Structure formats: structure tokens, C-alpha cells
Amino acid sequence: MLKIILKFIKVLNSENNPHQISLGFCFAMIVGFTPIFTLHNILLLLLVLILRVNLSGFILGLIVFSGIAYLLDPLFHALGLFILKAGPLEGLWTALYNSTIWRLENYNNTLNMGSLIISLILFVPGYFLFNLLIVNYRDKVKGFIEKLKIVQALKASKVYSLYQTLSG
Amino acid sequence: MKWIRWPGFIAFIILAVIIAGAWLFLMDGIVHNRIERYGTKAVGAKVELDSVDISLFPFEVELIGLQITDPERPMINAVEIGLIDVALNGPDLLRRKIIIDGMRIIDVEFGTKRETSGAILEDKGLKKDKDQEKDFTSSSTSEKGISLPSLDVPDINDILDREKLDTLVLADSLEKEMKAKEVEYKKRLEEMPGDKEFEDYEKRIKKLESTKGDIGGIIKGVQEADKIIDDVENDLKLIKDAKKQFERDYTSLKIRVDELSNAPQKDFIRLREKYSLSSQGIGNMSRLLFGPKVGAWIDKGLYWYKKMSPIFEKSLKDKKAEEEDIKPVRGKGVNVEFREKTPMPDFLIRKIDTSLKLDLGKLWGEIENVTPEQGILGLPLTFNFSGDTLKDAESVDLDGVIDHINPGASVDRAQMRLSGYRINNTVISEQKELPIILEKGSLGMDLDTVFRNNVFDINVDAIFNSVKLKITPKESSGKITRAIVDSLSKISSLRVNAKVKGTFDDYKSDISSDIDDVMKGAIKSLVQDLTASFEKGLKSAVFQKVNGPISDLKQDLSGLSEINKALTSLEKQGNDLINGLVSKKGSGGGIKLPF
Numbered sequence: 001m002l003k004i005i006l007k008f009i010k011v012l013n014s015e016n017n018p019h020q021i022s023l024g025f026c027f028a029m030i031v032g033f034t035p036i037f038t039l040h041n042i043l044l045l046l047l048v049l050i051l052r053v054n055l056s057g058f059i060l061g062l063i064v065f066s067g068i069a070y071l072l073d074p075l076f077h078a079l080g081l082f083i084l085k086a087g088p089l090e091g092l093w094t095a096l097y098n099s100t101i102w103r104l105e106n107y108n109n110t111l112n113m114g115s116l117i118i119s120l121i122l123f124v125p126g127y128f129l130f131n132l133l134i135v136n137y138r139d140k141v142k143g144f145i146e147k148l149k150i151v152q153a154l155k156a157s158k159v160y161s162l163y164q165t166l167s168g
Numbered sequence: 169m170k171w172i173r174w175p176g177f178i179a180f181i182i183l184a185v186i187i188a189g190a191w192l193f194l195m196d197g198i199v200h201n202r203i204e205r206y207g208t209k210a211v212g213a214k215v216e217l218d219s220v221d222i223s224l225f226p227f228e229v230e231l232i233g234l235q236i237t238d239p240e241r242p243m244i245n246a247v248e249i250g251l252i253d254v255a256l257n258g259p260d261l262l263r264r265k266i267i268i269d270g271m272r273i274i275d276v277e278f279g280t281k282r283e284t285s286g287a288i289l290e291d292k293g294l295k296k297d298k299d300q301e302k303d304f305t306s307s308s309t310s311e312k313g314i315s316l317p318s319l320d321v322p323d324i325n326d327i328l329d330r331e332k333l334d335t336l337v338l339a340d341s342l343e344k345e346m347k348a349k350e351v352e353y354k355k356r357l358e359e360m361p362g363d364k365e366f367e368d369y370e371k372r373i374k375k376l377e378s379t380k381g382d383i384g385g386i387i388k389g390v391q392e393a394d395k396i397i398d399d400v401e402n403d404l405k406l407i408k409d410a411k412k413q414f415e416r417d418y419t420s421l422k423i424r425v426d427e428l429s430n431a432p433q434k435d436f437i438r439l440r441e442k443y444s445l446s447s448q449g450i451g452n453m454s455r456l457l458f459g460p461k462v463g464a465w466i467d468k469g470l471y472w473y474k475k476m477s478p479i480f481e482k483s484l485k486d487k488k489a490e491e492e493d494i495k496p497v498r499g500k501g502v503n504v505e506f507r508e509k510t511p512m513p514d515f516l517i518r519k520i521d522t523s524l525k526l527d528l529g530k531l532w533g534e535i536e537n538v539t540p541e542q543g544i545l546g547l548p549l550t551f552n553f554s555g556d557t558l559k560d561a562e563s564v565d566l567d568g569v570i571d572h573i574n575p576g577a578s579v580d581r582a583q584m585r586l587s588g589y590r591i592n593n594t595v596i597s598e599q600k601e602l603p604i605i606l607e608k609g610s611l612g613m614d615l616d617t618v619f620r621n622n623v624f625d626i627n628v629d630a631i632f633n634s635v636k637l638k639i640t641p642k643e644s645s646g647k648i649t650r651a652i653v654d655s656l657s658k659i660s661s662l663r664v665n666a667k668v669k670g671t672f673d674d675y676k677s678d679i680s681s682d683i684d685d686v687m688k689g690a691i692k693s694l695v696q697d698l699t700a701s702f703e704k705g706l707k708s709a710v711f712q713k714v715n716g717p718i719s720d721l722k723q724d725l726s727g728l729s730e731i732n733k734a735l736t737s738l739e740k741q742g743n744d745l746i747n748g749l750v751s752k753k754g755s756g757g758g759i760k761l762p763f
Contacts, residue, residue, distance in 0.1 A: 049176030084504040097506035103263040111501025
């Protein structure tokens with residue numbers, strides 16, 4: 001039973017192409033910036049699991065972007081309030097307000113709206129940026145990092161060997 | 169397709185099942201914890217729940233054994249509820265609206281005993297609210313602190329010992345003035361020309377008459393006569409001036425002594441008004457006896473109404489505040505509201521079926537349209553409670569409306585009809601002079617209240633039948649108190665009416681009852697006789713006390729008139745002398761010319 005579970009987890013962690021890692025970070029940005037218990041995050045979680053996205057990158061990115069979100073809360077709120085109060089969009093928002101699914105999504109929350117808009121805007125440029133950073137890291141920095149004694153000590157630890165087993 | 173990872177789908181399903189299972193397993197505990205935690209914070213004392221049961225299909229929540237501690241009495245529950253059963257509307261919940269079509273609240277009890285203390289550690293915020301509440305609760309009503317007027321006739325000697333009589337003060341002042349004047353005029357009399365001086369003038373005149381001689385001597389004689397006349401006239405002027413002034417002073421003193429004769433009557437009237445038994449005091453007995461209790465009930469009712477009423481306006485203010493530029497809580501944001509096709513409040517309970525366990529028995533009731541957003545719903549909150557198989561009463565009906573649909577024109581009404589409520593050993597009056605206990609009786613009461621934009625109008629009509637009163641006055645009580653006790657003891661029915669109108673901070677009450685007429689009827693003639701006797705005695709005592717000083721004053725005045733006689737005598741002497749001289753000079757008598 002344990003072997004089946006380990007194999008299952010290995011499969012989920014087998015994606016380590018730079019594009020897959022970048023995609024993981026981008027999805028993590030959306031989930032990390034926006035309030036966690038929202039409808040779109042459930043869909044994103046499904047996407048993250050179904051698509052060949054690097055899960056480790058997603059989890060790491062989620063932690064990082066959640067921390068950044070705490071600092072950017074006032075900006076998200078201000079932007080969300082501006083968008084929701086925009087006169088030309090009032091008709092659209094009113095129509096959505098009378099829809100159960102959109103009320104469940106809580107689109108009329110300023111934090112949700114502002115953070116979602118910013119994370120969607122940053123999604124595409126973020127994807128290319130992360131991709132570039134990962135490629136450059138692997139080409140130029142990785143070799144140097146692996147030679148560091150602290151990294152070697154970490155690699156010799158049990159935690160890393162378990163990670164290796166799970167990530168295949 | 170290479171981009172699809174099918175095991176991920178299975179992982180998602182497994183995750184969803186785990187979360188759903190955890191939710192189902194843990195939700196009861198979470199709700200239980202939340203209710204206790206947030207309820208305790210809101211109330212300021214422990215809120216405890218025995219158990220919570222949540223079912224999904226249908227979506228129902230059951231709360232069993234809710235206890236809400238009275239913050240001011242930690243060992244007593246303000247409210248204890250046996251069962252709360254709520255059926256929630258699922259789709260509305262998804263739209264973040266709590267719409268409850270039906271709710272049952274069973275076995276509500278007030279003031280039940282707790283097994284453990286419900287006090288919590290206070291924080292500054294809670295303490296401040298408590299202090300504010302205490303301030304409101306303890307704010308004095310116009311009915312507190314009124315004591316009964318004296319029901320016994322006061323002692324006249326005590327009154328005269330205590331009170332200063334104006335008559336005596338005036339008499340004392342007049343006496344001092346008279347004595348001063350007497351001394352002044354006696355001194356002037358001594359300085360004025362008297363018998364000796366007039367004798368000297370006579371001698372000079374006689375000497376002049378005996379002088380014979382030539383013309384030079386005659387001229388000298390005339391000159392001497394003129395000089396004598398001048399001297400006498402000067403002396404006479406002194407005497408006349410003094411007499412004129414004395415007459416003025418004497419007249420003034422006499423007028424004041426005469427006016428003093430009226431002063432004793434004024435003193436008597438003043439003391440009579442102050443100490444005589446007031447019929448108004450007896451006539452207001454209802455207010456004095458029932459006022460403090462009525463005042464306490466009104467204070468309590470107003471306290472709870474003031475505490476509850478902001479709920480109906482709070483939500484609107486909250487919403488406006490949220491949308492304005494007020495700093496939101498981190499991680500929460502602000503929900504912007506838009507127009508709904510079918511506007512509904514965020515929180516609404518359409519109907520509550522409830523039962524209350526009171527001392528007098530069990531009441532069943534219905535409350536409809538409970539929401540803080542009546543303006544959106546368009547319907548007021550209505551309630552009605554009734555009971556007809558009560559332990560201590562025949563029946564009770566309570567119904568009312570809380571209408572805050574238009575906050576600027578809110579109208580809240582409540583009516584209660586109580587019949588055959590059996591009362592035992594209830595304190596009616598805590599006045600030391602006249603403590604009254606209703607040993608037994610049957611109460612029927614009609615209560616009507618209206619609150620209109622913070623101005624209220626309360627009318628209570630209560631009828632007590634088969635009444636037995638127990639009155640235990642002090643042993644040293646006088647005739648009137650005993651007469652009142654006798655008349656009250658014979659009462660078998662009693663009607664009390666109370667009307668209270670005003671605002672929370674400034675209201676007036678008007679209390680009347682049969683007791684006023686009973687007292688007036690029973691003790692009217694006694695009060696009249698005692699009052700007449702008292703007034704007669706008081707008048708006699710006052711006049712007796714002041715007569716002596718007034719008589720002394722009159723005697724002193726008579727003494728002053730002697731001075732007037734002396735001055736008059738001197739004036740006469742002077743006038744006679746002048747007249748004699750002038751006539752002799754004119755007739756040439758005694759002065760012989762040579763040719």
C-alpha cells in the first residue's frame with residue numbers, strides 16, 4: 001500500500017521541465033495572492049493537479065506569494081475598490097451580483113478582485129520571466145550552488161533522500 | 169495529450185473527499201467552538217453550549233443546551249435555552265445570505281442558576297461597555313428618593329424653639345432704636361436753654377425797665393431790648409428745631425410700632441404653611457407608595473430597549489462604513505454591495521416558534537421577520553406570546569410590532585393583557601413610615617407602550633382583586649398614620665394607573681390609584697380637626713410669645729413722649745418771653761421820654 005502511495009506521489013512530482021516549474025509558480029501566484037477559500041482557487045487546484053505542473057514549485061511558490069500578498073494587501077484592496085466602484089462596469093457587476101455562482105466566487109470582495117486582477121495580469125509575463133530565470137539558474141548558477149558545503153550537507157540528509165525518492 | 173496528468177484528477181477527488189469528510193466530522197466542533205467564543209465576547213460573560221448537530225440534507229443546525237450568563241450576576245444565566253432548531257436555505261447561503269425560513273426555540277428560561285461561575289477576564293473594551301451600562305441602569309428616576317410627608321401633627325413648642333419669629337427680630341431692632349433716640353434727645357435737652365436761662369432773661373428785662381435817664385440812656389435801653397429779643401429768638405429757634413425733629417422721629421417710630429402689630433399674624437401664616445399637614449401630600453400617596461417600584465421597572469425596560477434597538481440600525485451603518493474609505497482588516501477586504509433583482513436582507517429569520525418558561529407558567533409564541541435590515545425586507549418584526557394554562561395566572565397575551573422600516577420614523581408598540589395573576593407576599597411600599605406588603609391578591613393588568621423615534625408613551629392599568637394588605641407602621645406613629653393603616657387594611661380591591669411619557673433621559677410619570685380616594689375619605693375629617701386644632705394652638709403660642717416685647721415697645725414709646733412735653737414747655741416759655749418783650753417795646757411801657 002505504501003509503495004502504491006509513494007509511486008502515486010512520484011508521478012505527481014515527476015515534472016521538472018522549466019516550463020512546468022514556471023507554470024507551477026504562476027498558478028501559485030494566483031492562489032497565493034488571492035484569498036485562499038475561493039471558487040477560482042478550487043478550480044486552479046484542479047488545474048494544477050491535472051496539468052503537468054511542477055507541484056513542488058507550486059507549493060514553494062504558494063508559500064512565497066502568500067507572504068508577499070500580506071505586504072501588498074492595501075494595494076489589492078485599493079485596486080479592487082476602484083474596479084468595483086467603476087461606473088462603466090456597474091452594469092456588469094450588478095448582473096454578476098445576482099448570480100449565485102459569482103456570489104460564491106465572492107468577486108465583490110475588494111481584496112479578491114484586486115489580487116485576482118494583478119495576478120492575472122502578471123501571469124503571462126511571470127511565466128516567461130520564471131522560465132528565463134530557471135534556465136539561467138541551471139546554466140550558470142546551479143553548478144556553483146551544488147559545490148557549496150551546506151548544499152552538500154543537505155543532500156546527504158535523510159530529508160533530501162526522501163525528497164529524491166518522491167520526486168523521482 | 170502530454171499536458172494532462174490523469175492521476176492528478178484522482179488526487180483531486182481524494183483531496184475533495186478528505187476535506188468533505190473532515191468538514192462533516194469536524195464541523196459540529198467548529199461551530200460549537202465558534203458560538204461559545206464569539207458569544208462570550210459579545211455578551212461579556214460565558215456562553216456555553218451542550219452540543220451542536222449539523223446535517224446537510226436537509227441543511228439544518230441543532231443547538232442543544234445554550235446558556236448565556238448574566239454579565240452582572242456570574243452565577244445566574246440571563247437566558248437558558250433547551251433547544252434551537254434552524255432550517256437554513258442552502259442557495260441563499262451560497263449567496264452569502266442567512267435566510268432562515270423556520271426556527272424553533274424551545275424552553276427559554278430566564279434567571280436560571282448556574283453550576284459554575286460564568287465570569288470571564290475582562291478587557292478594557294468590555295469593562296467600558298459595562299460601566300456605561302451600569303451608568304444607565306443606575307441613573308436615578310424621578311421616582312427614587314421621595315419620602316412620605318410627615319403623617320403626624322408636629323409639636324408647637326418644638327416649632328417655636330426651632331423657628332425665628334420675625335416679630336421678635338423687628339421688636340428688638342425697634343427697641344434699640346428707641347433707646348438710642350431717648351438718650352440723644354435727653355442730651356440735647358440738657359444742652360438747650362432752660363429755666364435758668366429764661367430767669368436770666370427776666371432779670372435783664374427787669375433791669376432794663378428800671379433804667380431812667382436821658383436820651384442816650386433811652387437809646388441804650390432800646391438796643392439792649394433788641395439784643396434780649398435776638399437772644400431769646402435764637403434760643404427759641406433751637407428749641408423749635410429740636411421739637412420739629414423729635415416729632416418726625418416720634419411719628420416714624422410710632423408708625424413702625426403700629427405696623428409691628430401685624431407681624432405676629434404673618435409669622436403664624438408662614439409657620440402654618442410650613443408645618444401644617446398638607447392635603448396635597450395625602451392626595452399624592454399613590455405616587456409616593458408605587459413610584460419607586462414603577463420607576464425601577466421603567467428603568468429596566470428602557471435599559472433593555474435601548475440595548476436592543478441599535479440592532480435594527482447597526483447593519484445599515486456597518487455597510488456604509490465598510491464601503492467608505494475606512495481601513496479594512498488585513499486579509500479580509502471589503503464587500504461592495506450592488507442592486508439585487510429581488511432584494512433580501514443578509515440575515516433574516518422568517519418565523520420563530522418559541523416557548524418561554526416563566527415563573528407564572530409556560531408561554532407559547534411566534535416571532536416573525538427578524539432582521540436588522542427591515543428597510544430591505546419591507547416588513548416589520550411582529551411578535552405574539554400567549555399562555556392560558558399557567559401555574560400562577562389565568563391567561564396572558566403579549567403582542568407587538570417593531571417597525572424600523574423607515575429609521576427616521578420608527579414606531580415600536582407592545583401590548584400586554586394579564587389576568588388572574590396570583591400574587592403572594594409582594595412588597596408594595598418600602599417607605600419606613602409606611603411599609604406595605606401585598607400578602608395575597610389577584611392581578612389583572614393592561615399595558616400599552618409606544619416608542620416613536622426615542623419618545624415613549626407607556627400606559628399601565630392594573631386591578632388588584634381579593635387583596636390583603638399587611639402594614640406595619642412604627643409603634644410611635646401618630647393618629648393620622650394609624651387612621652391610614654386602618655383604612656388601607658380594609659381594602660379588598662385596588663386599581664392603579666401609571667402613565668409615563670418622555671425620552672430616555674427625561675421622562676415624567678403620573679401615578680394614581682384608589683388609595684388616594686380611600687385615604688382622603690377615611691382621614692379627611694380627622695385631618696381637618698387635627699389641622700384646625702394645630703393652627704389654633706400655633707396662633708395662640710405665637711401671639712403669646714410676641715405680646716410681651718410689643719407691650720414693652722409701646723411703653724418705651726410713651727416714655728419718649730415726655731421729651732416732647734419738655735420741649736413744648738420750653739417753647740412756651742420762650743414764646744411768652746418774646747411776646748412780653750415785643751409788646752413792652754411797642755407801647756413804650758417803662759421807658760419814659762423827656763418830652
